[in-house]
Amino acid sequence: MGEFSSQFEGVTLFEAFVGAARKYEDGHPVIEDAVGGSATYKRLLIGARILAEKFSKFTRKGEVVAVLLPNANAVAATFIALQSSGRVPAMLNYTAGPATILSACTTVKAKTVIASRTFVEKAELQRVVETLEGAELAIVWLEDIAKTIGAFDKAKGFLFRYRALEKTNAGDMALILFTSGSEGLPKGVVLSHANILANCAQVETRIDFSPADKLFNVLPVFHSFGLTGGMVLPLVFGVRLYLYPSPLHYKIIPQAVAKAKPTILFGTDTFLAGYARSAKDSDFASLRMVVAGAEAVREETRRTWRERFDTLVLEGFGMTEAAPVVAVNTPDENRPGTVGKPLPGMEIRLESVDGIEGGGRMYVRGPNVMMGYMRAENPGVLEPIGDGWHDSGDIVEIDADGYVAIRGRVKRFAKVAGEMVSLGAIEMMVSGLWPEDHHAVVSVPDKRKGERVVLVTTTDKANREMLSEETRKMGLTELMVPNRIVTVPEVPILGSGKTDYQTARKLAIEQLGLDDAA
Numbered sequence: 161m162g163e164f165s166s167q168f169e170g171v172t173l174f175e176a177f178v179g180a181a182r183k184y185e186d187g188h189p190v191i192e193d194a195v196g197g198s199a200t201y202k203r204l205l206i207g208a209r210i211l212a213e214k215f216s217k218f219t220r221k222g223e224v225v226a227v228l229l230p231n232a233n234a235v236a237a238t239f240i241a242l243q244s245s246g247r248v249p250a251m252l253n254y255t256a257g258p259a260t261i262l263s264a265c266t267t268v269k270a271k272t273v274i275a276s277r278t279f280v281e282k283a284e285l286q287r288v289v290e291t292l293e294g295a296e297l298a299i300v301w302l303e304d305i306a307k308t309i310g311a312f313d314k315a316k317g318f319l320f321r322y323r324a325l326e327k328t329n330a331g332d333m334a335l336i337l338f339t340s341g342s343e344g345l346p347k348g349v350v351l352s353h354a355n356i357l358a359n360c361a362q363v364e365t366r367i368d369f370s371p372a373d374k375l376f377n378v379l380p381v382f383h384s385f386g387l388t389g390g391m392v393l394p395l396v397f398g399v400r401l402y403l404y405p406s407p408l409h410y411k412i413i414p415q416a417v418a419k420a421k422p423t424i425l426f427g428t429d430t431f432l433a434g435y436a437r438s439a440k441d442s443d444f445a446s447l448r449m450v451v452a453g454a455e456a457v458r459e460e461t462r463r464t465w466r467e468r469f470d471t472l473v474l475e476g477f478g479m480t481e482a483a484p485v486v487a488v489n490t491p492d493e494n495r496p497g498t499v500g501k502p503l504p505g506m507e508i509r510l511e512s513v514d515g516i517e518g519g520g521r522m523y524v525r526g527p528n529v530m531m532g533y534m535r536a537e538n539p540g541v542l543e544p545i546g547d548g549w550h551d552s553g554d555i556v557e558i559d560a561d562g563y564v565a566i567r568g569r570v571k572r573f574a575k576v577a578g579e580m581v582s583l584g585a586i587e588m589m590v591s592g593l594w595p596e597d598h599h600a601v602v603s604v605p606d607k608r609k610g611e612r613v614v615l616v617t618t619t620d621k622a623n624r625e626m627l628s629e630e631t632r633k634m635g636l637t638e639l640m641v642p643n644r645i646v647t648v649p650e651v652p653i654l655g656s657g658k659t660d661y662q663t664a665r666k667l668a669i670e671q672l673g674l675d676d677a678a
Contacts, residue, residue, distance in 0.1 A: 164505025164527060168357035168396075173334050174243040174324045176357055176396045181205055181322070184371055184398030191395070193232040193403045194416065204237060205321040210313050211241035212325045214305050218298070219272055221246040221326050224336060224540075226270040226297070228252045228261075228288070230279050231403035234302055235381055236391060238274055243334065246326030250336040250348065251382040254283060255654070258291035260346060264338050265297055268348045269540035272298045330354040333531065333542070337384050337480050348534035349384075349480045350542055358527035359483040360393045362503035366490050367451070367474075369424065371398035376422035378407040378431065384484035385453050390426050399424075407431045408653075414439035421446040428454040429461050430598065430653060432473065436464045444469040449491065453478055454658050456566065460595035462496060475499050477566060481550050482506075483528040487564045498563040503528075508564075509549070510556065519557035519567050523549045586613060586642065589630055594619045598651040600664040601642065604674055614668040615642035618651060646671045 168176055181201035184190070189198035199207070219225055225247045229235040242249045250268045252261050265273065273292055280289055289299060328334075334353040338346040369375075375394045379386030394401040402420045404413065407427070413435050417425065425447055427435070432452060450465060450473045457475040465471045472491060477499035478484030486508075489500035502508055505527050510520030525548045532544040555567040568583065583601040590599045597619040604614050615622060627641045646668050652660035668674075 164358070164362065164503075166354075166358045166361040166505075166527060168330075168354075168361055170330050171357060172243065172324070172328050172330055172332075172353040173356060173392065174240065174328070176360075176392075177201075177208075177240055177243070178205065178322050180396045180398055189400070190398070191233055191236055191401045191403065192420070194405055195232065197233040199233055199237075202321065204233075204240065206314070206317040207237040208240035208244055209321045209323075209325070210309055210317040211237055211305065212244040213313065213316070214308065215241055215247060215274075215300075216245045216325060218300065219245075219247055222248070222333075223272075224248045224250050224268045224270045226250045226252050226265050226268075226273040228254055228273050228275040228279075228285070229302075229381075230254070230276075230283070230405040231377060231379075231381055231386070231390075232279075232405060233403065234276060236395070236401075236403070238302070239381075239391070243328075244324045244326070246324070246328045248333045248336060251338075251387060253338055253346075253380075253382040254285055254288065255380075256346070258288045261288050262291050262295055263536055264346050264348070265292065266295070267338075267346065267536045267539055268336050268534050270297065272300055274300050274302065276302045278303070328353070330357075335387070336534065337382065337387065339480060345536040347536075350531045350534060351483050352531050355483045355528050355530060356388055356392055357396070358505065359388055359485055359503075360396055362505055362526075362528060363389070363393060363485050363488065364397060365504055366488055366500075367449075368491070369397065369399055371400070373424055374400040374402060374420070374422040375424045375426070376402045376404065376417055376420055377426055378404045378413060379426050379428075380407070383454075384480040385426065385478060388483055389451070389485065410434040411438045414443040417447070418443040418445075423448050425450045427452055428658065429457045430455065430659070432465065433458075433461050436461070436468065439469075441468050444471055447471045449474060451476055451488070453485075457496075458591050458595060459496065460591070477564065479524075479550075479552055481530045481552075482524055482526070483530065485528070486524055486552075495561075495563045498559070498565045500564065501562045502564060508558070510558070513555060519555055519565075522552045522554050522556045524552055525549045583613065586615075590615060590617065590622070590627070590642075593626065593630055594621060598659075600651045600659045600661060602661055602665040602668050604665065604669055604672065612643040613641075614672065615645045616648055616651060616664045616668050617645065618648060620647055622647070644668075644672055 185201045190201050192198040227249045250270055330353045333350055335351045336348045377390030379390050381387045452473055453476045462473045465473045474489045476488030478486050487500045487502045507525040509523045512520045529550050532542050557565045587601045600616045602614050622645050631641055652663040654660045
């Protein structure tokens with residue numbers, strides 16, 4: 161894609177927040193949350209400076225500090241405070257379970273966790289806290305810090321709100337996010353200030369937004385799309401921000417959107433379909449655009465939002481390792497069925513994969529691609545990506561106009577009777593038959609055929625005859641007909657909104673009475 165010049169060249173995240181405050185501060189709240197809190201840039205930066213001073217008492221510069229907080233104003237102030245004090249926030253996925261969360265902390269050698277008692281009680285995370293404390297991690301409660309803030313702290317916060325407590329550089333570690341852990345223990349993805357801000361600048365060249373906009377973010381900030389797209393990007397460009405704590409409140413979110421009147425919403429296909437089912441036609445009247453990622457957007461979802469809510473759903477594609485956005489459709493260049501064109505500055509190369517026709521395995525390189533991983537086997541050690549190319553693990557096709565279409569993950573192909581079969585393609589076919597339901601297609605071991613395909617679904621209408629007829633109609637191979645069907649009340653979902661295929665596969669193996677190593 162050639163060279164890309166970011167407007168944040170050489171700038172740290174804290175400097176970008178300060179620059180936005182100087183440019184866009186108008187005395188009106190720039191951030192609101194679901195508990196009724198709101199803050200102007202001035203108030204946010206004063207709070208961040210006060211917290212930075214407090215955090216510096218029990219941590220040191222360059223240290224990784226774990227953050228266990230929901231989408232609320234406090235997480236933005238905490239994040240900016242850690243940037244100001246030169247600490248590196250590691251955002252914990254609080255939906256992942258105690259053992260996984262502890263593994264994430266151990267992987268990045270975090271010794272301290274910043275949390276909120278109110279949140280831990282509401283989200284019932286007591287077992288997580290007990291596990292972390294049992295492993296001798298220090299839990300620092302924001303409520304306790306609040307009690308220690310006096311008039312002198314506030315005066316100092318006001319005077320020095322535009323000044324970072326510690327000097328950092330754009331190329332330094334700024335943030336650690338974690339992979340979902342669906343392929344083993346979560347890996348820490350290490351991003352620099354330059355990575356995150358380059359991605360914000362890349363998105364801004366494609367999608368038109370301004371301080372007149374208001375973004376409603378339901379995607380948790382432990383998720384890269386929720387953090388970069390849903391918190392950093394709006395704050396550095398003066399876009400007003402509404403943080404909502406859980407994307408799973410299907411009945412409440414449409415009402416909250418109707419009340420907050422945002423112009424932009426971020427979501428995933430699963431969440432958008434859920435909100436549409438609960439919403440009145442007028443609930444999303446203020447929206448002009450929905451940007452969806454994390455999973456493929458079904459035509460049914462697109463049509464529902466277009467016809468009922470008169471809102472364009474733009475599909476994009478990203479990965480934590482790219483901070484996260486790699487490609488996105490725009491109002492002017494929108495090709496449904498693709499994830500849009502690569503962002504400026506992104507280089508993509510495809511390598512052919514045995515047994516898979518058309519497209520190839522995608523490798524990406526660009527200013528937004530991570531510094532490297534931290535792994536459980538080598539805690540606290542940054543493993544850089546040598547030549548800058550990151551293996552996405554995705555099979556994609558790029559058409560003559562440059563639009564990228566995702567055909568599936570390399571790991572989401574099964575070898576059935578010697579042929580490679582795309583589990584994602586089967587899932588899209590099933591979704592076309594029963595769009596109101598949720599489906600996950602997984603592969604399980606089979607002694608005779610190598611692997612067999614199982615459909616895990618919430619519909620009780622599914623049968624092999626209908627699936628067989630649909631594959632014939634679509635001109636697909638009979639190998640794409642799921643071998644078995646497992647009906648469940650709910651298909652498991654990760655906190656990021658993606659289908660939890662690892663758990664879905666376990667469900668299939670249990671229900672079919674299979675041996676995992678069959």
